[in-house]
Amino acid sequence: MEYTNLGSSGLKISRITLGCMSFGRSGTGRGWALDGPEAEPLFRQAVETGITFWDTANTYGAGTSEEITGEAVRKYTSRDQVVIATKMFGQMSTGPGGRGLSRRAVFEQVDASLRRLGTDWIDLYQIHRFDPGTPVEETMEALHDVVKAGKVRYLGASSMWAWQFSKMQYTARAHGWTPFVSMQDQYSLIAREEEREMFPLLADQGVGCLPWSPLAGGLVTRPWGDRSTTRGGQNPTADSSGRPLFLDSDKGTVDAVQTIAESRGISMARVAMAWVLHNPVVTSPIVGATKPHHLTDAVAALDVHLTDKEVTALEEHYTLREPTYYGSASGY
Numbered sequence: 001m002e003y004t005n006l007g008s009s010g011l012k013i014s015r016i017t018l019g020c021m022s023f024g025r026s027g028t029g030r031g032w033a034l035d036g037p038e039a040e041p042l043f044r045q046a047v048e049t050g051i052t053f054w055d056t057a058n059t060y061g062a063g064t065s066e067e068i069t070g071e072a073v074r075k076y077t078s079r080d081q082v083v084i085a086t087k088m089f090g091q092m093s094t095g096p097g098g099r100g101l102s103r104r105a106v107f108e109q110v111d112a113s114l115r116r117l118g119t120d121w122i123d124l125y126q127i128h129r130f131d132p133g134t135p136v137e138e139t140m141e142a143l144h145d146v147v148k149a150g151k152v153r154y155l156g157a158s159s160m161w162a163w164q165f166s167k168m169q170y171t172a173r174a175h176g177w178t179p180f181v182s183m184q185d186q187y188s189l190i191a192r193e194e195e196r197e198m199f200p201l202l203a204d205q206g207v208g209c210l211p212w213s214p215l216a217g218g219l220v221t222r223p224w225g226d227r228s229t230t231r232g233g234q235n236p237t238a239d240s241s242g243r244p245l246f247l248d249s250d251k252g253t254v255d256a257v258q259t260i261a262e263s264r265g266i267s268m269a270r271v272a273m274a275w276v277l278h279n280p281v282v283t284s285p286i287v288g289a290t291k292p293h294h295l296t297d298a299v300a301a302l303d304v305h306l307t308d309k310e311v312t313a314l315e316e317h318y319t320l321r322e323p324t325y326y327g328s329a330s331g332y
Contacts, residue, residue: 001050002302006283008206009181011123011154013053013083015277016298017210018046019288020054023068024061033061034290036068042289043072049299055184055210055286057087057128058113066116079119086113087158087184089128101131106142110151126156126184130164136171144177156182156210162197169205180207184286187211187279189220189257189272189314190250193323199281214276214285219246221269224254252317260310269294273301275314 002015022042024033034042046054054073056065066086073082088109091099097108110125125146131139146152157165157180165183172179183202185194191213202209215221261268276285287298306314 001052001299003050003052004283005208006124006154007181007202007208009154009208011083011181013284014051015284015302016051016295017053017055017085017284017286018042018051018295019212019286020056020065020069021060022288022290023056023065025064025068028062028064032290033065036071039068040072040075041292042295043069044076045292045295047076049295051295051299052081053083053085053284055085055124057090057126058092058109058116059087059090059128063092063112063116066113067118070116070118074118083123084117084119085124085126085156086117086122087126087128088113089131101127101134101139101142103138103142106139106146110146114151121150122152124154124156124182125152126158126182128158130157130160130168136168137175140168140172140177141175144172147178154178154181156180156184156208158184158212159186162201165198166201169207182208182210182283184210184212186213187276187282187285188214188216189253189275190216190246190318192318193321199279203281208283209281211276211282211285214287215269215272219250220254220257220272221267223258224251247319247321249317249319253314256313256317260306260313264304266300266304267293267297269297270301270304271306271314273298274304274306275311277301278306278311 003012004015005011006013022034023039026035054069056069058066069084073079088106089101092109092112097104099105110122113122114120125143127139143155147155155178157168169179183198185198187194199209257268257271261271273285276282287294289295
């Protein structure tokens with residue numbers, strides 16, 4: 001395993017992140033989510049391979065992902081050996097603090113996450129989305145206050161326009177509040193829109209990049225048209241407005257991944273993950289593992305060094321598209 005600082009902060013994290021959206025109690029999450037006993041081997045594998053950065057959210061499994069993550073920390077490692085990240089924004093209750101980024105919501109949801117995780121502090125507390133219904137000043141001051149209270153060590157954000165992220169960062173710094181050290185955004189061979197504005201902003205500001213869905217929900221890990229896995233069969237092909245999540249031109253990209261994988265004698269997942277890691281802005285891709293080989297391939301990708309010719313082959317079929325969240329009906 002390789003380790004690096006999260007952005008310009010002093011926080012050391014593994015270069016592969018264990019994504020815990022894959023875990024949740026039965027009946028509370030997606031059909032492919034793993035309950036506690038099913039998830040235990042993956043947590044154990046993460047510890048054994050040195051994946052010390054674990055990412056979850058309050059909405060995953062209606063809070064049960066955080067519970068399972070906390071249980072795994074106590075069973076397979078110790079709190080001082082792992083970096084725990086979680087998120088807030090989505091609907092957790094119908095009360096005034098049950099959703100969004102208001103001061104009440106920040107205070108209410110951080111305490112609820114701490115209880116579910118069974119910990120005294122959260123290493124990286126992230127806002128899951130931008131909240132247009134709450135003043136930026138209110139959100140950033142509230143987040144600063146939970147840091148000063150010792151409940152949170154660092155702050156991060158996720159999935160928003162670059163101008164929104166820049167506005168929040170500027171507001172924090174203008175008032176002497178705690179700024180974000182990371183951005184969790186969608187990035188893969190078939191979702192490269194962050195290269196336009198967000199990535200240059202992150203590089204300029206020294207903010208870490210934690211890509212989610214780096215393998216496009218598995219689309220780039222198997223031949224084009226293969227939807228044989230449980231998760232692959234459940235992911236939608238269009239968002240709520242009917243915009244396609246995949247384009248016909250993506251076949252060329254997937255075919256290139258397959259060709260390179262076959263020529264190297266490795267899995268397509270390793271090739272696709274190696275391409276994500278190849279970008280110097282990327283800090284630690286988030287791997288939502290449901291099987292042991294998902295983590296094995298992700299870690300092995302750290303040793304796959306693509307040639308310039310291979311990178312060109314992987315990138316040449318990409319077509320610009322309107323940004324959308326992979327597998328989500330919300331869009332931007």
